[in-house]
Amino acid sequence: MNELLKKQKRYFHTGETLSLDFRLKQLTRLKEAIQKYEQTITDTLKKELHKSSFEAYTTEIGIVYEEIRFITKRLSDWMKPQRVPTPLTHFGSKSYIYPEPYGVTLIISPWNYPFQLAMSPLIGAIAAGNCAVVKPSEYTPEMSTLLKTIISEVFPEEYVAVVEGGVDVSQQLLDLRFDHIFFTGSVSVGKIVMAAAAKHLTPVTLELGGKSPAIVDASAHIDLAAKRIVWGKFLNAGQTCIAPDYVFVHASVKSLLIERMKQYIEQLYGHKDTYSRIVTVRHAERLVRFLTNGIVVHGGTYDIEQRWIEPTLLDDVTWDDNIMQEEIFGPILPILTFGTVDEAIQMINDYEKPLALYLFSEDRDVQQQVLQQARFGGGCINDTVVHVANPHLPFGGVGQSGIGTYHGKASFDAFTHYKSVLKQTTKFDIPLRYPNFPNALKWVRKLLK
Numbered sequence: 001m002n003e004l005l006k007k008q009k010r011y012f013h014t015g016e017t018l019s020l021d022f023r024l025k026q027l028t029r030l031k032e033a034i035q036k037y038e039q040t041i042t043d044t045l046k047k048e049l050h051k052s053s054f055e056a057y058t059t060e061i062g063i064v065y066e067e068i069r070f071i072t073k074r075l076s077d078w079m080k081p082q083r084v085p086t087p088l089t090h091f092g093s094k095s096y097i098y099p100e101p102y103g104v105t106l107i108i109s110p111w112n113y114p115f116q117l118a119m120s121p122l123i124g125a126i127a128a129g130n131c132a133v134v135k136p137s138e139y140t141p142e143m144s145t146l147l148k149t150i151i152s153e154v155f156p157e158e159y160v161a162v163v164e165g166g167v168d169v170s171q172q173l174l175d176l177r178f179d180h181i182f183f184t185g186s187v188s189v190g191k192i193v194m195a196a197a198a199k200h201l202t203p204v205t206l207e208l209g210g211k212s213p214a215i216v217d218a219s220a221h222i223d224l225a226a227k228r229i230v231w232g233k234f235l236n237a238g239q240t241c242i243a244p245d246y247v248f249v250h251a252s253v254k255s256l257l258i259e260r261m262k263q264y265i266e267q268l269y270g271h272k273d274t275y276s277r278i279v280t281v282r283h284a285e286r287l288v289r290f291l292t293n294g295i296v297v298h299g300g301t302y303d304i305e306q307r308w309i310e311p312t313l314l315d316d317v318t319w320d321d322n323i324m325q326e327e328i329f330g331p332i333l334p335i336l337t338f339g340t341v342d343e344a345i346q347m348i349n350d351y352e353k354p355l356a357l358y359l360f361s362e363d364r365d366v367q368q369q370v371l372q373q374a375r376f377g378g379g380c381i382n383d384t385v386v387h388v389a390n391p392h393l394p395f396g397g398v399g400q401s402g403i404g405t406y407h408g409k410a411s412f413d414a415f416t417h418y419k420s421v422l423k424q425t426t427k428f429d430i431p432l433r434y435p436n437f438p439n440a441l442k443w444v445r446k447l448l449k
């Protein structure tokens with residue numbers, strides 16, 4: 001790995017990766033390779049996570065195509081040096097900002113969207129002119145190997161390379177000095193990554209997780225709230241970092257919401273053969289232990305060996321239950337109630353800042369109050385999850401749910417250093433700046449106030 005890093009550093013310093021034409025060509029070649037392997041990608045997602053073709057395209061492959069399209073169209077503008085105003089105190093000079101790639105970047109990706117969460121950051125790294133080493137998760141080994149096959153077919157390893165392996169490989173990579181680390185995964189591992197980066201003062205982007213609430217107030221459109229919460233929660237069997245982790249519903253509408261959510265679970269996820277599986281038996285065993293929390297009001301059955309857990313609703317859950325102490329990351333939805341919006345915001349703000357927050361309310365005052373008073377990475381009003389697929393919206397967490405953002409221009413920014421340069425004239429020199437100028441202090445006080 002050390003040799004690979006040296007090769008990439010040498011290649012980066014040739015300047016090959018810097019031109020617009022080079023970057024656009026690499027993104028086009030990547031897209032063509034993905035098109036060539038599209039069916040294999042779909043089959044691999046089905047084999048390892050039992051993802052339907054529909055979910056494979058809408059939450060993995062299609063999102064990657066859209067990122068490439070969106071960025072390719074705008075990259076020329078983003079790369080241009082930007083002329084900015086210069087204050088009178090610097091009369092005669094001109095000021096510019098030059099976007100510059102960090103250099104050689106490390107991308108560590110998780111298993112839940114194993115294709116998209118490796119490719120989306122890589123697209124940003126390429127667009128910004130970097131080299132990249134990608135370390136996919138060992139929990140989806142066939143996707144990891146497929147990513148290596150695709151990447152090595154398109155790019156020389158001195159430019160972009162996939163390094164397969166588990167925790168030991170990640171840790172060996174983290175010991176090396178990269179110019180930027182982009183990590184997607186759990187909060188606990190995010191802390192390990194940041195500690196490793198601190199040794200070299202390497203900038204990081206951390207896309208982590210948390211307990212993202214779905215708040216449903218008394219004014220909400222209950223039927224749509226139920227449908228959209230069920231859709232977002234049980235997508236990929238709940239293994240989605242921005243899935244609604246729990247429902248926080250006004251007591252007056254809880255029963256109606258539960259009744260409608262039951263209907264939509266059957267309608268949208270009632271067919272076992274098209275429903276996703278939990279990534280490993282160990283992850284399934286962790287989730288099944290939550291079924292003793294509260295009261296199962298829908299679902300609750302499972303087959304550990306098949307890694308299948310029925311979409312489940314838990315009522316009468318308390319904040320002290322185990323399921324409320326960690327990110328669920330599975331198809332179990334606890335339901336808690338609140339009396340006033342103030343109380344709901346207070347409870348949520350007492351927790352770590354979530355990656356996402358969803359508010360279902362038709363009351364504009366409530367919408368404004370939650371947006372202003374609740375702290376969270378990003379989210380939706382009257383929907384769930386879909387904000388992630390808008391390339392105009394930077395995606396990321398805050399506090400324990402993450403550092404930095406990406407998607408669209410934010411992906412270019414995540415892998416770019418903005419270098420500020422002032423170009424000074426030599427046609428004249430302003431004596432006022434020098435300490436020997438008579439009454440210098442009096443003059444500068446007139447200019448700087």
Ligand SMILES: NC(=O)C1=CN([C@@H]2O[C@H](COP(=O)(O)OP(=O)(O)OC[C@H]3O[C@@H](n4cnc5c(N)ncnc54)[C@H](OP(=O)(O)O)[C@@H]3O)[C@@H](O)[C@H]2O)C=CC1
Binds near residue numbers: 110167210241327402
């Ligand atoms: N913000 C976001 O966009 C997303 C966040 N997540 C979060 O990720 C978590 C689930 O994904 P999961 O893959 O289990 O997350 P992990 O943090 O367990 O793993 C993420 C990556 O880090 C590697 N890794 C694991 N342990 C270590 C370690 N001790 N040192 C260095 N690297 C390590 C993993 O390798 P390996 O898997 O090979 O062990 C994997 O490549 C959830 O908390 C979820 O919220 C998930 C998806 C998106």
Ligand SMILES: CCCCCC(=O)O
Binds near residue numbers: 113388
């Ligand atoms: C729908 C796609 C979501 C990808 C990031 C996550 O796990 O939340």
